[in-house]
Amino acid sequence: MTDPQVPGLPDEPALAAGAFGDRLPQARRFVELLATDGVERGLIGPREVPRLWERHVLNSVAVAEAVPHGARVVDVGSGAGLPGIPLALARPDLAMTLVEPMARRVEFLGDVVADLGVEWRVVRGRAEEKSVARAVGEVDVVTARAVAPLPRLVGWVRGLLRPGSQLVALIGASAAAEVPGLVPELTAAGMRDVHVRAVGSTLGDAATQVVVMTRGGR
Numbered sequence: 001m002t003d004p005q006v007p008g009l010p011d012e013p014a015l016a017a018g019a020f021g022d023r024l025p026q027a028r029r030f031v032e033l034l035a036t037d038g039v040e041r042g043l044i045g046p047r048e049v050p051r052l053w054e055r056h057v058l059n060s061v062a063v064a065e066a067v068p069h070g071a072r073v074v075d076v077g078s079g080a081g082l083p084g085i086p087l088a089l090a091r092p093d094l095a096m097t098l099v100e101p102m103a104r105r106v107e108f109l110g111d112v113v114a115d116l117g118v119e120w121r122v123v124r125g126r127a128e129e130k131s132v133a134r135a136v137g138e139v140d141v142v143t144a145r146a147v148a149p150l151p152r153l154v155g156w157v158r159g160l161l162r163p164g165s166q167l168v169a170l171i172g173a174s175a176a177a178e179v180p181g182l183v184p185e186l187t188a189a190g191m192r193d194v195h196v197r198a199v200g201s202t203l204g205d206a207a208t209q210v211v212v213m214t215r216g217g218r
């Protein structure tokens, strides 16, 4: 069970067990770390605490169905670890790297990785920096949530993607409506097969949409 000592932390949704399987205890621990250290260190607003499970953790897990088995995933602009940490907990087949430029956030991510006893890498820097691409290495999928408008995001992550690698970005309904109009610009930036996909239909209110695109070229 979630620690009843943490004020405002909502009951764990029944769906969490199915989403995380035998990693449910680590998912609970992550929620507790977000609600305590995450709030104290200013990474999560206190008003977000009651909705950590649905709006943040399960919403992040929804991305899983758009990520191929065994992929090397880089979560760009991970912040407090969203969507990368819930995604990697729900999908132990993935190799996860969390990229984040802000020192305070990087420190929190490192602490979470150590606390959970997992093997994910944390890389400090901006996605567009060559040093980050070198540190990250080969990537199959880049994930991102609430990092930048799509054309800017693509410009930042292009250097991480080899031809055939994918960008999977969580977007809200209004941003999804704008995607068709952005296709020419995204295509000119070297991306192909740009499409919006509904994900997480089994996750109740955490169901969401992602935009998926593939880096072109050979």
Ligand SMILES: C[S@@+](CC[C@H](N)C(=O)[O-])C[C@H]1O[C@@H](n2cnc3c(N)ncnc32)[C@H](O)[C@@H]1O
Pocket: 076, 077, 078, 079, 080, 081, 082, 083, 099, 100, 101, 102, 105, 125, 126, 127, 128, 144, 145, 146, 147, 156
């Ligand atoms: C609004 S926060 C979202 C954090 C997290 N993805 C989430 O959904 O809660 C945006 C994050 O992107 C990071 N960021 C901004 N510019 C970036 C860049 N060029 N490369 C990588 N991360 C960046 C910020 O430091 C911040 O942590």
